Amino acid sequence: MTPDRNEALASAIKSYCSEIGRDPLLVQGPGGNVSWKEGPTLWVKASGTWLAHANEMEIFIPVDLQTLQQRIEEQDYSANASVLADTKQRPSIETMLHALMPHRIAVHLHAIDVLVQLVLTDAQDRFTRQLADRSDWVFVGYNKPGAELAAAVHNALCANPGANIVFLKNHGIVLGGESIDDIRGLLTRTLDELQTFAPRTSEAVPAPVPEHELTKLGYAPSKDPCIHALSCDPSQTARLRESWALYPDHVVFLGAKPSIWPPARKLSLQDQPLGERSPYIFVPGIGTYEFEHATPAQKEQMRCYSDVISRLSPDHATDTLSTSDIANLLDWDAEKFRQGKN
Numbered sequence: 001m002t003p004d005r006n007e008a009l010a011s012a013i014k015s016y017c018s019e020i021g022r023d024p025l026l027v028q029g030p031g032g033n034v035s036w037k038e039g040p041t042l043w044v045k046a047s048g049t050w051l052a053h054a055n056e057m058e059i060f061i062p063v064d065l066q067t068l069q070q071r072i073e074e075q076d077y078s079a080n081a082s083v084l085a086d087t088k089q090r091p092s093i094e095t096m097l098h099a100l101m102p103h104r105i106a107v108h109l110h111a112i113d114v115l116v117q118l119v120l121t122d123a124q125d126r127f128t129r130q131l132a133d134r135s136d137w138v139f140v141g142y143n144k145p146g147a148e149l150a151a152a153v154h155n156a157l158c159a160n161p162g163a164n165i166v167f168l169k170n171h172g173i174v175l176g177g178e179s180i181d182d183i184r185g186l187l188t189r190t191l192d193e194l195q196t197f198a199p200r201t202s203e204a205v206p207a208p209v210p211e212h213e214l215t216k217l218g219y220a221p222s223k224d225p226c227i228h229a230l231s232c233d234p235s236q237t238a239r240l241r242e243s244w245a246l247y248p249d250h251v252v253f254l255g256a257k258p259s260i261w262p263p264a265r266k267l268s269l270q271d272q273p274l275g276e277r278s279p280y281i282f283v284p285g286i287g288t289y290e291f292e293h294a295t296p297a298q299k300e301q302m303r304c305y306s307d308v309i310s311r312l313s314p315d316h317a318t319d320t321l322s323t324s325d326i327a328n329l330l331d332w333d334a335e336k337f338r339q340g341k342n
């Protein structure tokens, strides 16, 4: 039987989710997740659902919080949560992370203005400098989402129990608070105190070539000038080649490597079978082409990447995920499930 809940609280949280879910600088497609604790129950976003849809459909499912907390005490972060409702939905892959946050409400975001610094090699030093007068935050190195990430965050929070914001290297942030007002204030203050990286406009980018032969394979020029700029602004194209795998959702939704089509390449017979097509093909100097079956989640992720890349200047050094990090992400059943839903 589904546990009872405080509907006023649920409704305030859903409204907030719907608000931030529609801001592509905070949430991209099914990325990010939110939870709240009510007695023995954790209400957490279902895997593959979009925060933006929180007011139109039920995106939260109840799971048994007490069992998860027992597991956390035993330092077992791999336990599956028991769902306390008759539903086919699965709880977010980050359910354990939500369960171990000591706050009533937890919000995990891939906020662009923070993400752009989290992918930098000197990310931790930057936060230490910028937030020098605050002791309410912790920084955690890159870990595969799921049990490994939960273990690392738990260790960091045990070392600094007063923290209510966690910076996750090459990934995002987790905010904790007792109310939505707490979360809203914490996010605003943090974004205000961190340096802002303005997107570099690429006015010189030529219009995409509409009659490119990729159109014979089901591709059309991207209508988004920022995504188009990834192929036509040479400094962004250099990033695309060198710094593709910057954070987990990008790899999960858009693959391990970019598909770059040399400008002089012609279609050959082996290009004819439809097979498995990349959602995007980049033709340097010509344009970015989007596959007709690219999913809404892939489109949101591509925009997220261009939002990050356009904020970096050529002298910024980035860390990318290693080959084994990428393999771990792509072989992961829970992620395949999430991907299949979008």
Ligand SMILES: [Zn+2]
Binding pocket: 031, 032, 108, 109, 110, 145, 171, 172
């Ligand atoms: Zn995440």
